[in-house]
Amino acid sequence: MSKRSEALANRLEQAVEEFAKTIESCTDAQWRAVCNAEGWTVGQTAQHVAGQFPLEMEYVTAVAEGNPMPSYSWDDVNSKNEARAEKNASTTRSDVLKELRARAASTSTYIRALSDEQLDRTAALALADGAIVSTQQVIESGILIEHVTGHLESIRAGAGTVAAVA
DSSP, rough: HHHHHHHHHHHHHHHHHHHHHHHHHHHHHHHHSSEEETTTEEEHHHHHHHHHHHHHHHHHHHHHTTTTOOOOOOHHHHHHHHHHHHHTTTTOOOHHHHHHHHHHHHHHHHHHTTOHHHHHHHEGGHHHHHHHHHHHHHHHHHTHHHHHHHHHHHHHHHHHHHHHHO
């Protein structure tokens, strides 16, 4: 384990814990509020974050291990996201939290095991118009850590709208 991989895993765990605390504190009305950025309820958005780890790990492991990057287009990703949001329209906080914590734990374990060489390995990211990105950038960017924090901001805005009206 490198100091960088430990720091990245810690940042992911902190982001997930903050996300989880926000979900735990939602009222039923807040859980059903719509997040404007996604057009999904807070519950659907939270489940999206919890459920997205396997897809995100396809990118992280591909670049870290020097394998071909996934060839998903934005249409593919958006289609998967919409289908999952529809399927999970009535998801519960406890189910989301269980999935979130389990998937984040396995992801953090993987990240902690990465060497500096693996963190520095690069590949072209089709979802970013072929930009060359390192494993560390994939972990930090909108694919992993910023994915959690970005949706957290949206959830807080959606839940806050209900709190302001109530």
